[in-house]
Amino acid sequence: MSIRGVNISIKGLGYRYSSRGNPTFSNLMLESPRGEALAIIGRSGCGKSTLLHIIAGLNRPTEGTMHFDDKKIEGPSSRWVMMFQAPHLFPWMKVSQNVGVGLGFAGWPEKEKAERVAEALKLVELSDYADTNVQDLSGGQQQRVALARSLVMEPELLLLDEPFSALDAFTRASLQRDVRSIAKRLGFNLIIVTHDIDEAVLMADRALIMAGAPGKIVHEFAVNLTDPRQRQDPAVQSMRARLMDAFHTAAQVAGAPAEEVAEEAGAESSSVSQHA
């Protein structure tokens, strides 16, 4: 199977919700190579969801540019798909119809659509539920349908906004493992926004720490671990501890008086973009 990822290059990105208000973030740099799984972690309200919406093309940035490979990104597309915190399934459609909705938008013929939907349902282990009313599914099953609905598009980039935070620990663990392994197998990029340090360590190749107001990427952290990753594995545990330290250090820097933050964060993020 061919690799379907993209080289992501984001430069000088800024966004403000209202023209008079403060920017949510400004002059943000982000580079991610083909096939990378990238985690973005940060305190509540620092602008992670906003950033993800912009990358997905759902909101227009107020400044800066985004390129996937050499293509400038200016709107939503089924090639970069976002999965939200809640499943947001369409209750008037059966499970299989929900999964196939994007292919329907793209005008796929019924037969090929049905085949791809069946594959996607198998991937999330819901083949037996194809004809079920989505309102009869558990929260975890619904989120797996949402995952299948995204995966069936065979996107080059899958954006995940705290996708598993509403699920129980068992479902969460298995989905974290599955999404990473599917992404690695098919070769697409992942960008995962999360509060959960464990999730970042289990799913990402690299973690970016976002902090401050306006938000910046203040630190980057390589998650050099072999797959499959087990939570109780000592290497995973120590990686987790180091990421936690890095997060607290970065958060302290961001929590310092405004001028200092700007300086420190500026220095850090320039080192990030040099590195990338």
Place this chain on the structure above:
Amino acid sequence: MSNDAAPGAAAAAAGLTGTRTSRAAEAAGRGFFNFSLGLLILAVLWWLGGYLIARNPETQSFSGFGLVQTLQSFPELWNQGKLQKAIAASMYRLGGGLGIAIAIGIPIGIIMGRSKRFRDLSNSAFQFLRMISPLSWMPIAVFVFAAWDDSIIFLIAIASVWPVMFSTAAGLAKVDPAWFKVARNLGATPVQMLTQIILPAISFDIFTGIRLALGVAWVVLVPAELLGVTSGLGYAIKDARETLSYDHLTAMVLTIGIIGYTLDTLCALLIKRFSWHRGDA
């Protein structure tokens, strides 16, 4: 009561065994029982009223209002073709007016639901127009439209457009905005957004609005037909009164009730068919 309900009690006993179908059957059985009993009570009261009127020498000439005479006049009305003609004329006007109300109400309702600016801008005007009694447009309608039929269709349309419009807008306002985000994210074009997301999401509210509109339209239709036109159920009532054929008059009133009830039930079935909401069985 306990005797009448014996089948229901049997079904209830079956329900205790825990099967869902028997409980549903029991509910349906009870529904039908109540439906029939209600109509029966109404018929008995009517018969009793007719009986009292016929017995009293002072009111004897109005005995045509009675249940039996009314039912007996149906075959006559049918054979003369009066009933069919009146129904056809009324249904034509109802269909025309309601069709226009739906064709105008749904798109405007969708724009209202989607655009806060349009909602703010149009709200006072629409609320104002809505509160004008539909029949008070009659002189203006007669002035504007050459044909009586057209002015009645206009009256029905202007009376029934509001429920369709406001119900559509309210339905859209309740819709989870994330659905639009998800659809856009998966590459929906504006037309696909309308046909595959917006309309199915609010079909329940649209049909609820149409059901309300039908009720209003039906109420406006009959008085509108009392003026000017020489066809339709409203005219048939007026005609029967002028020829003192009270049995025909009541037969027409009964027909209005039956048709209204049937149309309303059809709407209720449509609502149920298109509803994805849980718990409004």
